[in-house]
Amino acid sequence: MIVLEQKKFQEIEKMTTGYNRLLVLGCETCAAMSFAGGQRQVAELASAIRVARKTTGEQGEVLEEAIARQCEPEFVDLIKDEVSGCDAVLSLACGAGVQMLAERFQDKVVLPGCNTTFLGVTEELGVWSERCAGCGNCILDKTAGLCPIARCSKQLLNGPCGGSMNGKCEISKDVDCVWQLIIDRLTRLNRLEMLEEIFPVKDWSPAGHGGPRKMVREDLKS
Amino acid sequence: MEQQTAQPEMTVIGGVDEIVEEFQPKIEAMICTYCTYAAADLAGSQRLQYPPTVKIVKYPCTGRISVAHILKAFELGADAVLVGGCEVGTCHFIEGNLRATERVAYAKKLLEETGLGGDRLEMFYISASDSHGFVNAVNEMTDRAKKMGPNFLGQARG
Structure with a gap:
């Protein structure tokens, strides 16, 4: 999924x-x-904006809404x-969602409430990490299902660099060396010769x- | 039998012409049914005295309380909110009170940023037998609210 982070209040x-x-608009x-x-973050943020507005004496109404996907015109x-009834839309979707709104509502101010960070996975509740760089040419079949493009700091394709130490990357001891992980996994699968x-x-x-x-798919296009 | 009528607390400021009703804050207590609610009940049974400022909202666990609930309370005019959960390690749902602690910390930060003040919100750990703990928490939040003044978002105060 696309991992997002709400901007600072x-x-x-x-x-x-x-x-x-x-209008504070969420993406489900x-x-x-x-x-x-x-929807829950929309409620929190809209409430916080209302409180802040009353503090500063700013007038106006803060509305809440959430749709299934902001990246699809149907939704x-x-x-x-x-x-149409509001002055601006604060979108809590990724950059794609914000731009879709801007395209569909040409005369409306659209603002981004989130920073789009990366394509990744939920490791556990509250922890996300990057898995895919969207490079357009997947090589996961050759690298034991672990991506050196997204997860190697140098995007190396032919084994680890000299900075790989005890399974960690030289940029930080918190970052796994993906090439170490690839070699470990291929060893487990008994497919080390693939390297x-x-x-x-x-x-x-x-x-x-x-x-x-x-991307255009003629068979799907109307 | 002598008839007693409830009188609002009055403070005389600058002579008889100026009688001002003292600010009685509204405190919302979002509390867990297993611990703090029992403590509040016990405080009543023991006839412990605490300010009549508090309104209780009972939750099945403080883990159910979301940041949106807390902010809504302030939006509707609460002067302070206290969240009362089980003592650490005694939650019936293992970690509901720990989740509440984190959410309260987040909401405090947000309240600070909105200008209302993070001190209007606090998390307390009050066991079922700690009636004094509940009374202290209500007193603490009432004092804080009095010090910080009314929440200006409360339009229909009454």
Whole structure:
């Protein structure tokens, strides 16, 4: 999923100042699972904004709403009426959601309430870590299901560097050396010979280095 | 039998013309049914005296209390909120009180940032037999609220 982090309250407060009717809009998929922009966080943040506004004497109404996904036009269009009645929308979705709102509601101010951090997993409640860099050419079949692009600090493709010590990366003792993990896992699977295959220089063009990416499926397109 | 009528607490400031009713804060106590609620009950049975400022909301466990509940209480005009949970290690749901502690800490930070003041909120650990603990908590929050003044969000005070 896309992991998000809510922005600092002061930043949100400053950003939303002056918009009389403000709609705080949650996203019930990744943002909710990141505990940054689901319905519950919308209620908390809207309440905090209302309290802060009364402290500063700012007038206006803070509305609350959450939709299933802000990255899909079908869901975004469901809240057309609510959006038209407000001065600005504070989106608690990822960057994609915020931009989808901006596209669908051309004449409306759309503000980001979250920072989009990475594509990752929930390790445990409250702990998320990066797993995928979206490089556009998956090699997990060759690396025992562990990604050196997302999880090696140097994005090395042919084994660990000299900075790998006791299974940890040289940048921090809290970061696992993914190549150590790959070797350990391949050993367990009895497939260590897979590492004899040399990775050629990686083509980064599908990773966004060839400009903004777009995918079209003619069979699905209307 | 002598008839007694309840009188609001009055403070005389600057002579007889100026009689001002003393600010009686509204304290919301969000408390766990297994411990603090029993302590509040016991305080009543023991006829312990505490300010009539507190309104109790009973929860099945303080782990159910969300930050949104706390903020809503302030939005609706509570001058202070006290969260009363089991003592550490005695929660019926293992760690509900620890979760509440973390949420209270987060809400305090948020209250500070909104300008209302983080001191209006506090977490207390009060066991079922600790009636004095409950009375002390109510006194503590009443004192704090009096010191900090009324919550300006309470429009319909009464």
